[in-house]
Amino acid sequence: MWNEQIETMSRDDMRTLQLARLKQTLERVYKNVPFYKKRLDDVGIVPDKVNSLEDLQHIPFTVKDDLRDNYPFGLFAVPMKEIVRIHASSGTTGKPTTVGYTRADLDMWSECVARIATMAGASENDIAQIAFGYGLFTGAFGLHYGLEKIGAAIIPMSSGNTEKQAMIMQDYGSTILVSTPSYALYMSEVMQEQGIKKSDIKLKIGLFGAEGSTEEMRSQLENRFGIIATENYGMSELIGPGVSGECIHKTGMHINEDYFIPEIIDSQTGKVLPYGQKGELVITTISKQGIPLLRYRTKDITYLIPEKCKCGRTTIRMAKIQGRSDDMLIIRGVNVFPSQVESVLLGMPHISPHYQLEVSRVGYLDNLKVIVELEDESLLESFSQLEQLEKNIKQKLHIVLGLDAKVHLAEPKTIERSLGKAKRVIDLRNNSTSTL
Numbered sequence: 444m445w446n447e448q449i450e451t452m453s454r455d456d457m458r459t460l461q462l463a464r465l466k467q468t469l470e471r472v473y474k475n476v477p478f479y480k481k482r483l484d485d486v487g488i489v490p491d492k493v494n495s496l497e498d499l500q501h502i503p504f505t506v507k508d509d510l511r512d513n514y515p516f517g518l519f520a521v522p523m524k525e526i527v528r529i530h531a532s533s534g535t536t537g538k539p540t541t542v543g544y545t546r547a548d549l550d551m552w553s554e555c556v557a558r559i560a561t562m563a564g565a566s567e568n569d570i571a572q573i574a575f576g577y578g579l580f581t582g583a584f585g586l587h588y589g590l591e592k593i594g595a596a597i598i599p600m601s602s603g604n605t606e607k608q609a610m611i612m613q614d615y616g617s618t619i620l621v622s623t624p625s626y627a628l629y630m631s632e633v634m635q636e637q638g639i640k641k642s643d644i645k646l647k648i649g650l651f652g653a654e655g656s657t658e659e660m661r662s663q664l665e666n667r668f669g670i671i672a673t674e675n676y677g678m679s680e681l682i683g684p685g686v687s688g689e690c691i692h693k694t695g696m697h698i699n700e701d702y703f704i705p706e707i708i709d710s711q712t713g714k715v716l717p718y719g720q721k722g723e724l725v726i727t728t729i730s731k732q733g734i735p736l737l738r739y740r741t742k743d744i745t746y747l748i749p750e751k752c753k754c755g756r757t758t759i760r761m762a763k764i765q766g767r768s769d770d771m772l773i774i775r776g777v778n779v780f781p782s783q784v785e786s787v788l789l790g791m792p793h794i795s796p797h798y799q800l801e802v803s804r805v806g807y808l809d810n811l812k813v814i815v816e817l818e819d820e821s822l823l824e825s826f827s828q829l830e831q832l833e834k835n836i837k838q839k840l841h842i843v844l845g846l847d848a849k850v851h852l853a854e855p856k857t858i859e860r861s862l863g864k865a866k867r868v869i870d871l872r873n874n875s876t877s878t879l
């Protein structure tokens with residue numbers, strides 16, 4: 444373990460630590476961030492009167508629009524001279540949100556990533572190929588400094604230039620790959636085309652994150668590369684990657700609870716839900732200085748697992764993200780997540796693991812088309828086989844989604860490959876009515 448004292452702390456000690464840090468955070472934002480002073484005054488919360496973690500429930504939520512309204516630096520809690528780094532979200536869902544780090548924040552961030560890399564099996568003996576894009580996006584820098592902290596040798600490849608990635612992986616003997624799951628999948632495809640076999644590379648561990656993926660996707664990645672594929676989670680607003688990560692048991696992502704307090708809420712009512720129940724993840728940062736956030740609504744859907752893990756860690760785990768509430772499509776009244784479609788498609792023969800969902804509206808009716816890529820051209824010659832395959836996919840989708848989807852079988856290699864976060868949904872309906 445990277446930090447045994449923290450990672451195996453008793454629940455009582457952890458709660459005591461969290462409360463002390465929560466109080467400090469409240470005092471700091473009350474003093475330094477006019478936005479939070481007003482928010483807390485409005486509901487009559489006086490920071491030094493907060494005496495239990497249960498009081499957290501009375502603090503108003505912070506949402507992405509609060510960051511946008513205070514764009515770019517309005518929620519910073521320290522003067523600019525203390526900020527040493529600026530990042531922004533990847534902008535998947537609109538204008539990016541900006542975050543600033545003090546030196547202590549950067550140290551905390553590396554500590555978080557060092558822990559999750561170690562729990563996935565990484566050590567100073569490893570050679571880590573970082574195939575996240577370096578830039579405003581937090582992914583690459585987060586993993587870079589965390590892995591450097593544990594003493595691994597970093598190859599700062601960035602994303603893209605996939606043939607070269609394959610060459611470097613082989614020549615330098617990379618043992619860790621850092622990327623999105625969708626890019627890793629594409630990389631494996633390119634390597635296959637180049638005739639590179641599992642035995643030609645030394646890869647052992649995948650540290651995948653920044654987007655959702657299913658267990659089916661994990662198996663594909665593990666088989667294709669011959670690795671243990673672990674997943675980690677984070678978002679720029681909270682720090683970047685390193686909020687949580689899986690240990691080798693792959694039973695949920697351990698949250699770095701000494702820095703982040705997790706809650707699960709019902710997205711509709713805002714009520715806190717008990718452990719085990721699925722809802723929206725809300726996080727309060729309790730040691731960040733640059734831009735502390737109180738009860739930040741992540742829009743990511745998961746549940747919390749409080750039991751001690753087989754690895755010995757006592758930190759609460761969060762289950763795989765089921766989807767962003769943003770990603771959820773409502774089609775004829777039925778909620779559909781791309782991950783449900785993925786779980787159907789990835790187990791099936793004759794089709795590649797690349798897919799897209801296209802939603803359109805005809806009159807008042809929404810239609811879902813699932814575009815699936817064939818693995819092999821030869822199938823195109825047999826109409827009856829194609830028809831049978833299409834029927835199978837349709838039936839399976841119907842069971843999982845509870846609605847009829849059109850299935851379009853596309854020729855091999857026609858769906859755009861992603862170098863970062865994959866774009867799974869094409870929404871052709873007009874924007875004002877498209878999602879939530």
Ligand code: ADP
Nearest residue numbers: 532533534535653654655675676677678679764
């Ligand atoms: P953006 O919101 O623009 O994508 P970020 O780059 O900060 O900005 O990405 C954060 C988001 O990425 C999270 O809110 C979550 O939806 C997604 N994400 C990150 N890690 C994972 C993961 N392991 N599983 C599912 N989604 C993830």
Ligand code: ZN
Nearest residue numbers: 690752754756
């Ligand atoms: Zn564990």
